Amino acid sequence: MKRQQIGGIGSTHFKLGCVLTGCVVVGITGCQKEEIHSYRVARAPDSAPAAAAPAQRPQQAAAAHVIWTAPDSWQELETTSSMRKATYQAGNGQEIAVTAFPGDVGGLLANVNRWRGQVGVDPIDEAGLAETLEQVDGLDVIIVDVDGESARLIGSIINVGDGQTWFAKATGPSDLVGQIKDELIAFSSTFHIHDHGDGGHAEDQQSAPAPVDPVDDEPASISTSGWVPPAEWTAEENASDILMAAYLSQSGGRITVTSLVGDGGGALSNINRWRGQLGLNLVQSLDEQPFKDLGDEALFVDLVALEGDGRMAAGIVPLGGQTLFFKLTGSVAAVGAELERFEAFINAEGVGRTSAP
Amino acid sequence: MMKIRKLLKPVASLRLTVVIFALSIFLIFAGTLAQVHSGIWTVVDQYFRSIIVSIDLQIFVPKDVATIPGAIWFPGGLTLGVAMLINLVAAHTVRFKLRKKRIGIILTHLGVILLLVGEFVTGFAAKEGNMTIREGETVNFVEDIRSSEISIVDQSDPVDDLVVVIPERFIETGEVISNSLFPFRIEVTEWMANSQMLGPMQAPESRKGIADSGVASELAAMPLPRANGVDGSTVDAPSAYVTFFDGETRLGSYLLSVYVDQPQRVEVDGRTYLVSLRFARTYKPYSLHLIDFKHDLFTGTQMARNYSSDVQLVDTTRNVDREVLIYMNHPLRHAGETFYQASFLRGDAGTVLQVVKNPGWLIPYLSCSIVTLGMLIHFGMRLVPATGRRS
Numbered sequence: 001m002k003r004q005q006i007g008g009i010g011s012t013h014f015k016l017g018c019v020l021t022g023c024v025v026v027g028i029t030g031c032q033k034e035e036i037h038s039y040r041v042a043r044a045p046d047s048a049p050a051a052a053a054p055a056q057r058p059q060q061a062a063a064a065h066v067i068w069t070a071p072d073s074w075q076e077l078e079t080t081s082s083m084r085k086a087t088y089q090a091g092n093g094q095e096i097a098v099t100a101f102p103g104d105v106g107g108l109l110a111n112v113n114r115w116r117g118q119v120g121v122d123p124i125d126e127a128g129l130a131e132t133l134e135q136v137d138g139l140d141v142i143i144v145d146v147d148g149e150s151a152r153l154i155g156s157i158i159n160v161g162d163g164q165t166w167f168a169k170a171t172g173p174s175d176l177v178g179q180i181k182d183e184l185i186a187f188s189s190t191f192h193i194h195d196h197g198d199g200g201h202a203e204d205q206q207s208a209p210a211p212v213d214p215v216d217d218e219p220a221s222i223s224t225s226g227w228v229p230p231a232e233w234t235a236e237e238n239a240s241d242i243l244m245a246a247y248l249s250q251s252g253g254r255i256t257v258t259s260l261v262g263d264g265g266g267a268l269s270n271i272n273r274w275r276g277q278l279g280l281n282l283v284q285s286l287d288e289q290p291f292k293d294l295g296d297e298a299l300f301v302d303l304v305a306l307e308g309d310g311r312m313a314a315g316i317v318p319l320g321g322q323t324l325f326f327k328l329t330g331s332v333a334a335v336g337a338e339l340e341r342f343e344a345f346i347n348a349e350g351v352g353r354t355s356a357p
Numbered sequence: 358m359m360k361i362r363k364l365l366k367p368v369a370s371l372r373l374t375v376v377i378f379a380l381s382i383f384l385i386f387a388g389t390l391a392q393v394h395s396g397i398w399t400v401v402d403q404y405f406r407s408i409i410v411s412i413d414l415q416i417f418v419p420k421d422v423a424t425i426p427g428a429i430w431f432p433g434g435l436t437l438g439v440a441m442l443i444n445l446v447a448a449h450t451v452r453f454k455l456r457k458k459r460i461g462i463i464l465t466h467l468g469v470i471l472l473l474v475g476e477f478v479t480g481f482a483a484k485e486g487n488m489t490i491r492e493g494e495t496v497n498f499v500e501d502i503r504s505s506e507i508s509i510v511d512q513s514d515p516v517d518d519l520v521v522v523i524p525e526r527f528i529e530t531g532e533v534i535s536n537s538l539f540p541f542r543i544e545v546t547e548w549m550a551n552s553q554m555l556g557p558m559q560a561p562e563s564r565k566g567i568a569d570s571g572v573a574s575e576l577a578a579m580p581l582p583r584a585n586g587v588d589g590s591t592v593d594a595p596s597a598y599v600t601f602f603d604g605e606t607r608l609g610s611y612l613l614s615v616y617v618d619q620p621q622r623v624e625v626d627g628r629t630y631l632v633s634l635r636f637a638r639t640y641k642p643y644s645l646h647l648i649d650f651k652h653d654l655f656t657g658t659q660m661a662r663n664y665s666s667d668v669q670l671v672d673t674t675r676n677v678d679r680e681v682l683i684y685m686n687h688p689l690r691h692a693g694e695t696f697y698q699a700s701f702l703r704g705d706a707g708t709v710l711q712v713v714k715n716p717g718w719l720i721p722y723l724s725c726s727i728v729t730l731g732m733l734i735h736f737g738m739r740l741v742p743a744t745g746r747r748s
Contacts, residue, residue, distance in 0.1 A: 034524040034526070035524070036521065036522065036523050036524070036527065036534075036536045036538060037521070037522055037538075038519060038520060038521040038522070038538050039519075039520055039522075039640070040514075040517040040518065040519055040520070041517065041518050041520055041640055042516070042517055042518075043512065043516065043517065043518050101576075279553070279579065281553055281581055306581075
């Protein structure tokens with residue numbers, strides 16, 4: 001009982017104990033906070049900025065090491081902006097700028113129209129887009145050539161699967177830009193993610209070999225003639241020629257199907273591109289992205305926009321040396337209403353599961 | 358001795374012990390729930406290594422069930438830990454009697470005291486960070502991916518850089534930062550503990566044009582919720598919009614972000630300062646040069662079989678210059694630090710080593726052994742006479 005009298009709650013001793021304990025705690029923590037300070041460090045000419053990108057950062061920060069090879073006749077100029085990855089001067093004096101931005105930077109149409117605007121040419125719509133684009137065989141490289149009144153612009157939009165969109169662009173007098181078009185296309189075809197087989201890193205990017213995977217076997221073209229969409233869908237009028245198929249659902253969703261050679265840049269980079277479009281953080285690996293396994297390496301994802309009423313369901317289906325990308329976009333409710341039919345469509349015989357008859 | 362005992366009596370109360378235990382149980386419960394919305398290290402710092410914590414009432418009820426506004430102030434883990442330690446030591450000092458039959462009890466409590474001391478040592482002295490090295494690069498600093506800093510580099514010296522570091526706690530408050538170490542004033546317009554970068558065509562109108570200077574002015578940063586304890590290993594990527602002033606002269610608004618891998622130039626009185634937001638760095642007296650990083654797969658699959666980093670360790674202060682292979686479960690130990698193979702850069706372009714320094718790493722093992730021994734002795738001493746009486 002004596003102990004209780006000494007240390008009872010509310011007693012003077014107890015209060016004194018609490019005050020003493022508090023003083024000790026404050027004393028221990030008081031000296032821990034870091035202040036503004038300075039130090040000297042030996043200058044590292046080029047390693048520091050690159051090393052400052054830990055792999056745990058979201059994808060655009062820990063961007064894969066993309067390398068390329070410039071034609072021998074091009075001379076590299078000093079680059080002053082971090083947005084520019086490199087600047088070259090071709091043999092005829094024409095300047096070429098290389099830039100990269102996270103995600104798809106607003107999409108193909110927005111980028112093409114931005115470039116058209118830069119040389120004083122009116123914007124086009126989705127339907128007119130296909131006519132202005134040239135695709136480099138076997139690679140995810142799109143060439144845009146716009147000859148305006150003031151200048152001509154030839155640019156390439158390159159997707160190497162690192163979660164960024166790369167651009168190589170030449171703007172100037174029509175004849176000068178036209179002279180280097182073939183060189184620019186060849187240059188754009190050399191962009192790829194560095195791997196060990198390249199035997200180098202950032203310092204030797206100019207001399208690194210540029211293996212362009214040969215496409216020996218042209219994949220068989222997939223016909224959509226046998227596809228039977230659900231009765232609730234109607235074929236979209238004036239859909240872009242880039243799309244294999246496009247439908248509009250009664251619920252207000254839009255269904256599109258595209259096909260790319262090979263793995264189309266890979267599931268991860270495409271999912272990250274879509275995540276970027278929806279304002280979602282990028283993921284490092286598919287382990288971080290919930291998906292439904294459709295079998296035969298096909299997968300299905302359902303993404304809801306971080307802000308606003310947007311949602312995208314997508315199926316990535318490897319088929320006959322190509323990859324089909326099925327996309328259902330719209331409001332959260334519109335996509336939700338169509339989800340079951342959409343998945344069934346992907347899994348339908350002759351559509352996503354086997355080659356068309 | 359009597360005087361010391363008299364002084365310690367107030368904090369030796371058994372009631373105080375019970376109160377501290379009850380408060381600790383509640384704190385652990387709340388800290389566990391808080392990890393649904395906050396990262397594990399945020400919770401460790403806010404709940405368990407703090408003097409006092411503000412506990413949001415919302416953590417006890419899922420948001421889709423009900424919205425509960427408000428918060429309660431509660432003693433943090435540091436307060437309770439110190440209180441428990443003082444209480445335990447005081448109780449033993451006041452009531453200490455060295456008797457044979459009390460050896461088990463004394464040992465058990467000694468183990469508990471050691472465990473508490475071990476956590477203080479870990480909390481205050483343990484350092485954990487990452488070394489990210491691309492193939493062919495040499496790195497001599499460790500980055501703490503849980504905190505960031507603004508670095509201001511003055512390169513006017515031909516050999517060395519003068520680096521001024523502003524810790525995150527000055528940035529996150531959103532206040533004006535000024536110091537005699539740099540010649541300008543920094544106003545933090547917006548601090549984003551976690552963020553996403555958007556390109557010129559991706560940013561909504563409301564986020565465009567906030568920064569008007571610097572290499573990232575074309576980009577926009579959007580705040581994101583902080584990484585929490587249930588979404589995996591996502592790391593917060595902080596960004597900040599800041600404005601620089603030289604006296605009353607506005608020098609420009611900049612977007613600083615860990616995403617922007619190039620320092621931004623701020624000019625004052627003809628001198629250029631390179632400013633960047635980066636993960637907090639600690640420079641080391643040694644360096645690691647990555648010779649080769651290997652990511653081996655099981656044949657015919659994409660399943661990883663092994664990750665390994667072939668590095669050259671150079672430490673002139675210890676006359677060390679040797680090649681080391683670091684791979685899973687085979688870390689490098691050097692200068693009291695341990696280097697684990699933790700991750701790698703995409704495209705296998707480089708390695709990420711986790712660098713851990715914890716001078717108290719042995720204490721938990723030791724304390725648990727002492728507690729076990731104490732309990733064995735205590736119960737053994739009671740068990741033997743009891744079995745003797747029964748037989």
